[in-house]
Every structure is written in structure tokens, then in C-alpha cells.
Amino acid sequence: MKTARILKIKKTPDTPIVALDALMREFCASRRYAFNRLLEGFTPNELNKAIPAMFKLNKRYAEDATMLAKAIISSQKELLPYQLEGVQGKISKTEQKLSDYESGRKTPQKVDLETCLKGLGRRLEKLRAREAYLTDCMEKGTIPKVIFGGRKNFYARMNGKLNSSEWKDIRSNELYSRGDKSKSGNLNIRIFYEDGRFFLEIADTIGKDAKAKHSPRIREELVIPDKFFEEIVDFVVPDKGYDMKAKKHVDVYKPYTVQILRKNGEYFVTLIMDEDVPGSEMEYGAQITSDLVAGIDVNIDRIAVSILSKNGNFRKSKVFYCHEMEYVSSNRRDNVAGETAKAVIDYLLSENVGAVVLEDIKIKQDHDTDNKFNRLTHSFAKTKIQNCLIRRALRNGFRVKKVNPAYTSVIGRFKYSKLYGLSVHEAASFAIGRRGLGFAEKVPRELIFALKGGVKKHLLKLIRSKEETKLSKERVRYIRKLIKTIDAFKEQHSWSVWNVVHKTLRYMDYEYTINF
Known part of the structure; x- marks a missing residue:
């Protein structure tokens, strides 16, 4: 199980870490570059070779930037159906509100009717345009536009509420490094515990001398919340092991991932650790064997x-x-x-x-x-x-x-x-x-009686008097579908019958009343 702990670099907001800020700019620029090239059809391996040549980053930073860009694309593709479903849900609710106000079933409380209808109409137009755009993305296999720095900040920049420097600062505020067990827990960003204090050491590839073999380190003290202090000490301090090939005692490090995020002049460090837990998550079809x-x-x-x-x-x-x-x-x-x-x-x-x-x-x-x-x-x-x-x-x-x-x-x-x-x-x-536990919930007999008795009669009455009640064709079809489910309840899945119960009955003070 992944566990994240939020730490903080011991710095005041008015004293920025210049070397770290420069490294963040370079890393975020490489991530945006990787994102755009992946959309153009480049492979991750090609980018892992191209990024160190274009940016002042080592191979590990390049792989991390490519991985983050790839994760953004895959997450957007995964979220696309949910976004489309959400927009369609908003359209349905807006159309229902519009219908209620136009028919007089509801009256706006804060504005006059004309203003309310215009507002709902504009909202509906925007939602339908968004629906068409998302549908087009799904059909073409693309993703919606991604704005690095946030859509809200982007519009603030367009409206002049953010200057160029502030916008660039927002888009260049992150540094990320994956964990590696063979590299003392993390190759580029390491956490050390010395004399009761924690320190963060960051590989500064921008400040590296061309003749030097290793990058210099940006070293800063960390502020650790008291409730996490012992946990992080146990995780960061290496265990003692024995190398059978070298026949000597060695330090065994646990891998951890580090993300550094700058916000309002302060630097927040997210430490992501693999935590061994005694519990487990079960699959959908797995059988529970516990007594309680x-x-x-x-x-x-x-x-x-x-x-x-x-x-x-x-x-x-x-x-x-x-x-x-x-x-x-x-x-x-x-x-x-x-x-x-x-x-x-x-x-x-x-x-x-x-x-x-x-x-x-x-x-x-x-x-x-x-x-x-x-x-x-x-x-x-x-x-x-x-x-x-x-x-x-x-x-x-x-x-x-x-x-x-x-x-x-x-x-x-x-x-x-x-x-x-x-x-x-x-x-x-x-x-x-x-x-x-795997139990199927059959509909109780008394509910079936209520559906076949009062509910069915009520629905049939609505259909017969549809001219008086002004039911739409869609509404009539839906009512007939409910009646069909009631008539053939034995052949229906129990959830279909429960859906009819949910749509047509109300349960108050342990009594059934028709609510349709």
C-alpha cells in the first residue's frame, strides 16, 4: 500500500532556493515537451534519449518526466467516459429545470422568469457544445486539451489578473523523482537523518560541471510533523544486511518517491512510501470467511x-x-x-x-x-x-x-x-x-402486492388520461416499461424490480405510498 507524508523544507517564503527553482523550471519544461511529443506519436524510449540532450537533466529525471506525461495522457483517456457521463447528467438536470420553469411547475426565487430562462438556455448551449467536443474526442481516440498550470490560472492570465512572471512560476513549480532500492532509496532526491534532524539532498544537474562525474547536491533541512517522525526515521534509515557475493555487511535501503511542490513561496515535499499492511483488499467474486x-x-x-x-x-x-x-x-x-x-x-x-x-x-x-x-x-x-x-x-x-x-x-x-x-x-x-457476503435481495411479497395492486393501477390510469395529464410520448413509453416489469417480475432481474420500487413508491413511517 502506498503511503504519502507531507513534509516541508525549512525555508521562509521570502528566501527562495534559486538552484532548486531553476531545476524545477527545467523539469516542468521537459514534462510539457514529453507530453506534446507523446501526442505526436513519439515513443517513451525516444523521449528518454532526446530529453537529456535538450534539457539539463540526467537520464533518471528524463524518465520521470516522460512517465508523468504518459500518466497524464492515460488518466485523461480513462476519465473521458466519466466526463461525458457527467456532462450528459448536467444536460438532463438543466433540461428538467428549464421544463419546470417554462411550464410553471416551479418559480425562480432570486431573479425574474425571463432572466432565469435565458441563463438556463445559455448553460444548456455550453453543455451541449462540451458534450459534442467530448464525444468527438472519444470517437477520434484523442484527449481533451490539457493546460499545465491550471485552467483557472490560464483564464486569470488572459484577463490580466496574473502577469507573465507569475504564470511561468505556476507552470514551473514541481520536481519529481522515483524511488530505487539499488540507489540508496532514490537516485536524484534523497532524505538523510543526521543528529536528530532530516535533510533533503537534490541532484542539481543544471549546476553540474561538464568534467565532473556526479552532479552537485542542493542540501536543505526538512521539517517533519511530530506524529510522522518515528515512522519516517524507520523508513529512511537503512537496515543492515549481508551481501553473499561480496561477503560483507551492507546497508539495505527502502525505495521511496519524492515530489517537491512550490506553493506561495514555500516548498512542500511529498514522501511516497511502500507500506506493508496485514490487511488485504478482496476481489469482487471473493468469498468472505470471517465470522463477523x-x-x-x-x-x-x-x-x-x-x-x-x-x-x-x-x-x-x-x-x-x-x-x-x-x-x-x-x-x-x-x-x-x-x-x-x-x-x-x-x-x-x-x-x-x-x-x-x-x-x-x-x-x-x-x-x-x-x-x-x-x-x-x-x-x-x-x-x-x-x-x-x-x-x-x-x-x-x-x-x-x-x-x-x-x-x-x-x-x-x-x-x-x-x-x-x-x-x-x-x-x-x-x-x-x-x-x-453474496446474498441476492429478492423483493418481499408485500412489495410485490403493492406494485401489482396500487402502483400498476395508478400507472394504467395515467396512460388512459394522458391527454389530461399532458404526458409526453417518452413518458408514456417509460410508464409502459414499468408496467411490463411489474407484470413479468419473476423473469426480471431483481434490480429491475427494485428500480420500479425506487421510482414509484415512497416509504414514510413504515407505510408505502405511491410517489409517481
Whole structure:
């Protein structure tokens, strides 16, 4: 498991490290060069030879720059379908809002109707143009435009809010070096521990003399947070080993990767280490063998945990609240997520749980036009909490399994909430745990009766009176599809039936009401 620790070079903002700044400029320029050449069809091997000849960098720096450029391209290709899905989601929400305001079902609160409709119309035009652009990228096998330095800063530069020097500074603020076990942990950037202090030594290839065999070193002291001090000492200080061929004792280093980032005149060092953990992540089809299993439902303001036996029977549940995640800054969110994850894992350890099951969360970008709503519903904060849970679970020896989150909340609400007297989130965590154990959730008989009785009659009535209700053809087709699923529920996948339940029924005070 990869573990990152954020350190800092002991320097004041008004005293820049000139040699390091020059090296960062050279490295970032080589990365941009590698990125553009890869798009033109150059191979990584060709770039690894060309970059040292064009830039004042050694082969290792060149390989790192090429690797980062290649990673940007591959990540953009991987994210492209999600970006397109997100834009299509935004289009759907904007069209629905536009329809609601035009028909009079909703009334704008902050502006007049004409202004609201114009704004939504302009948003829709931009979204459709973005959709066409992303679709074209997918069809041609290309990637969207990448702006080194950030799109927000690029527009700030265009509008004159950033001068040329500031823009260049933003685009040239990073240095990266991969770890290597055979090169004292890292060839170009090394961390030393001497007399109770940490020092960073960086290979300065720009200041290298043509006749010298090795590059001079930029040496700076590091500031280490107290809570990471012993951990980093254990990792950086070499172990003692024995070389059988040379027949002598040698130092054995652990490989670590270092990224240096300059921000507001300060230099932040990210140390990336390989951490051995007793726990493990399970594959989708793997069978959980632990006697006690925990299903965990992660939300932005709370984490619901249900403990169940390996037979799928409910034991107990608990909710851990983290309401601060809704409104605090990003840095504070990291702390809240970590503290809440610690409380959850400590609770599971006290209950002798052996495995945990979580939802496989995908980050979505289908934002609405309401900023507050976007903040509460966006899955980035949920992903942050879940990652903290997974890392702490692995460190404490748990087996971790991710499952498809489809309809877990619906199943929990309609099937287990009343049965065990659970809240919606606790019931969802129980459904997640059962899915991790491999149980299929059939729709209860009373729900089938509700669908075949009240819901089906209501849907048929809507179709018969479509002229009065002004239903569109698409809406009528959708209703007929729901009726077909209800009629042939035995032949349908259970998720299809749960979808009908989700779309047509509402569960309040343990009572079913039609919500369509």
C-alpha cells in the first residue's frame, strides 16, 4: 500500500532556493515537451534519449518526466467516459429545470422568469457544445486539451489578473523523482537523518560541471510533523544486511518517491512510501470467511455501520456523525475524515469484526446549478472518507471488499428498516454487508402486492388520461416499461424490480405510498 507524508523544507517564503527553482523550471519544461511529443506519436524510449540532450537533466529525471506525461495522457483517456457521463447528467438536470420553469411547475426565487430562462438556455448551449467536443474526442481516440498550470490560472492570465512572471512560476513549480532500492532509496532526491534532524539532498544537474562525474547536491533541512517522525526515521534509515557475493555487511535501503511542490513561496515535499499492511483488499467474486462482517454506508455527514454474521443475520449497528464535512475547508475535511475513520475502525476492532464491505464509489461530475446542493451531493468528500476507512482497515488487518452500490439504500429502506427498526442509512449498511457476503435481495411479497395492486393501477390510469395529464410520448413509453416489469417480475432481474420500487413508491413511517 502506498503511503504519502507531507513534509516541508525549512525555508521562509521570502528566501527562495534559486538552484532548486531553476531545476524545477527545467523539469516542468521537459514534462510539457514529453507530453506534446507523446501526442505526436513519439515513443517513451525516444523521449528518454532526446530529453537529456535538450534539457539539463540526467537520464533518471528524463524518465520521470516522460512517465508523468504518459500518466497524464492515460488518466485523461480513462476519465473521458466519466466526463461525458457527467456532462450528459448536467444536460438532463438543466433540461428538467428549464421544463419546470417554462411550464410553471416551479418559480425562480432570486431573479425574474425571463432572466432565469435565458441563463438556463445559455448553460444548456455550453453543455451541449462540451458534450459534442467530448464525444468527438472519444470517437477520434484523442484527449481533451490539457493546460499545465491550471485552467483557472490560464483564464486569470488572459484577463490580466496574473502577469507573465507569475504564470511561468505556476507552470514551473514541481520536481519529481522515483524511488530505487539499488540507489540508496532514490537516485536524484534523497532524505538523510543526521543528529536528530532530516535533510533533503537534490541532484542539481543544471549546476553540474561538464568534467565532473556526479552532479552537485542542493542540501536543505526538512521539517517533519511530530506524529510522522518515528515512522519516517524507520523508513529512511537503512537496515543492515549481508551481501553473499561480496561477503560483507551492507546497508539495505527502502525505495521511496519524492515530489517537491512550490506553493506561495514555500516548498512542500511529498514522501511516497511502500507500506506493508496485514490487511488485504478482496476481489469482487471473493468469498468472505470471517465470522463477523461489517457493512459500511458512507455519507457526507455520517457513517452507518452494521455488523452481521457470515450467514447474513443482523447483529448490531451504530452511526458515526461527521457533520463538519458539509461545510469545512479541504484541509479540515482531511482531519475530520481521518478522525471519523479511526473511531469506526476502533469500534470494529472492539467487536472482533474480521472483514468490512463498502460501496465501490465512482466520482460523478453531473453537478446541478445549485452550489450548496453540489457540495452536499458530490461524491468527492464521500470518497475521501472511504479512502481513510480502507487505509486504516488494511493497517489493522481487516479484509476489505467493495461491492456495487446499486439500490442498496432502496433495499435497506423497504426491506430491513421496519424489520430491525433501523434508520435508512443503517439499513443500507446492512444491505451492503449482505451483498458483500453474496446474498441476492429478492423483493418481499408485500412489495410485490403493492406494485401489482396500487402502483400498476395508478400507472394504467395515467396512460388512459394522458391527454389530461399532458404526458409526453417518452413518458408514456417509460410508464409502459414499468408496467411490463411489474407484470413479468419473476423473469426480471431483481434490480429491475427494485428500480420500479425506487421510482414509484415512497416509504414514510413504515407505510408505502405511491410517489409517481
